[in-house]
Amino acid sequence: MRFSKFGNKLGGQAGITQLMDDLGTAMSVNREMLMLGGGNPGQIPAVQSLFRQRMQAILDDGDSFERMVGNYGPPQGAPEFTRALAALLQREFGWPVEAENIALTNGSQSASFMLFNLFAGDGEDGEPSNVLLPLAPEYIGYSDQGLTHGFFSAARPTIDHLEEHVFKYRVDFDALHVGNHTGAICVSRPTNPTGNVLTDEEVTRLMALAERHQVPLIIDNAYGTPFPNIIFSQATPFFNDNVIVCMSLSKLGLPGVRTGIVIAKAEVIKAVSGINAVLNLTTGGFGPMLALDLIESGEIIKVSREIIRPFYRHKAEQAVALLKQELGDYPFHLHKPEGAIFLWLWFEGLPITSQELYQRLKQRGVLVIPGHHFFPGLNEDWRHSHECIRVTYSQDQAMVEAGLKIIADEVKKAYDNA
Numbered sequence: 001m002r003f004s005k006f007g008n009k010l011g012g013q014a015g016i017t018q019l020m021d022d023l024g025t026a027m028s029v030n031r032e033m034l035m036l037g038g039g040n041p042g043q044i045p046a047v048q049s050l051f052r053q054r055m056q057a058i059l060d061d062g063d064s065f066e067r068m069v070g071n072y073g074p075p076q077g078a079p080e081f082t083r084a085l086a087a088l089l090q091r092e093f094g095w096p097v098e099a100e101n102i103a104l105t106n107g108s109q110s111a112s113f114m115l116f117n118l119f120a121g122d123g124e125d126g127e128p129s130n131v132l133l134p135l136a137p138e139y140i141g142y143s144d145q146g147l148t149h150g151f152f153s154a155a156r157p158t159i160d161h162l163e164e165h166v167f168k169y170r171v172d173f174d175a176l177h178v179g180n181h182t183g184a185i186c187v188s189r190p191t192n193p194t195g196n197v198l199t200d201e202e203v204t205r206l207m208a209l210a211e212r213h214q215v216p217l218i219i220d221n222a223y224g225t226p227f228p229n230i231i232f233s234q235a236t237p238f239f240n241d242n243v244i245v246c247m248s249l250s251k252l253g254l255p256g257v258r259t260g261i262v263i264a265k266a267e268v269i270k271a272v273s274g275i276n277a278v279l280n281l282t283t284g285g286f287g288p289m290l291a292l293d294l295i296e297s298g299e300i301i302k303v304s305r306e307i308i309r310p311f312y313r314h315k316a317e318q319a320v321a322l323l324k325q326e327l328g329d330y331p332f333h334l335h336k337p338e339g340a341i342f343l344w345l346w347f348e349g350l351p352i353t354s355q356e357l358y359q360r361l362k363q364r365g366v367l368v369i370p371g372h373h374f375f376p377g378l379n380e381d382w383r384h385s386h387e388c389i390r391v392t393y394s395q396d397q398a399m400v401e402a403g404l405k406i407i408a409d410e411v412k413k414a415y416d417n418a
């Protein structure tokens with residue numbers, strides 16, 4: 001069989017395919033694996049029980065269940081949900097958004113695919129353009145989403161050492177090249193994989209840069225505010241006519257319902273709905289129905305602030321304390337955990353690559369993600385990218401602790417045997 005370029009690129013060994021295979025195997029076939037690799041949200045009983053109750057209420061409410069599973073909705077997504085979310089964003093942030101500014105997609109993963117290829121790739125004039133990721137490392141899930149060659153460009157960040165063992169990446173504005181070849185600029189904030197939260201000043205400068213070049217700034221807010229609000233530092237939520245905000249229900253604890261959200265000016269929402277109609281006919285209605293009440297009442301904000309954020313903050317603090325205790329005497333650094341559900345570890349001068357470390361850890365039953373996968377668009381070999389790994393601290397505490405101890409042990413061995 002001969003696959004097309006598209007087939008080979010997306011249907012072949014994309015980085016994300018290998019990753020999902022590993023994660024899937026660890027979660028199902030090989031259940032004793034210590035899973036510090038994936039992006040699965042944690043199990044939070046109070047939140048799980050909330051959604052269970054909501055499901056029960058749907059089942060008990062006349063023909064609600066039959067309507068939920070028995071009807072196609074419009075390609076823009078369930079209108080009750082987009083109206084309720086627009087009202088919430090107006091109330092909470094004063095954003096000038098109506099239902100016409102919101103589209104729902106089957107996960108925000110598919111939203112970024114649609115948006116990237118809407119703004120970048122081969123133009124009508126035959127000129128190619130790309131998506132600029134101003135701060136690498138960036139989300140691995142973007143890597144294979146471009147339909148054309150050279151779809152991403154990225155820049156190295158500067159590294160700010162904040163305190164012993166703790167650093168923060170910052171956008172190096174001098175290294176950004178924006179021009180006719182730029183179709184859009186995109187950042188995840190909070191950032192997967194690093195837990196970085198771009199400062200208000202950085203976002204404001206990126207907004208100005210995007211506006212000057214008449215390209216949109218896409219802010220991937222999958223972990224951000226107002227929900228799931230996994231942000232531990234101060235961060236203003238930004239939106240204007242030239243900003244596109246992507247959100248998701250996944251990190252609330254609902255990755256299985258596949259609900260992504262795009263907030264943008266009406267012209268962009270129309271285009272996204274059009275693409276969604278071609279690819280999916282419409283968006284699944286299950287997630288919007290499960291979350292509707294919480295959005296209408298605003299309870300989702302309280303749940304995020306009072307249950308979800310403290311849950312992850314506590315887990316982050318425990319993980320950091322353990323790593324500092326285990327690796328305090330070694331040249332290890334971690335990115336300041338400001339949000340999301342990951343720790344980004346940098347083993348400076350590590351005698352083996354993070355790919356080799358990943359293999360050794362897998363042998364010992366611990367799954368992490370080696371750092372070099374997280375640099376889409378950075379077309380230079382940067383040793384730093386082979387000295388980092390991403391670990392997830394969202395899972396069961398005993399599993400996380402056991403996994404971190406094995407990581408520390410392998411890292412020490414690698415340094416000591418050099």
Ligand SMILES: Cc1ncc(COP(=O)(O)O)c(C=O)c1O
Binds near residue numbers: 039106139222247259
């Ligand atoms: C930064 C970021 N964006 C988008 C996604 C995709 O989320 P989903 O498609 O589940 O909404 C993820 C998932 O891990 C993510 O980390």
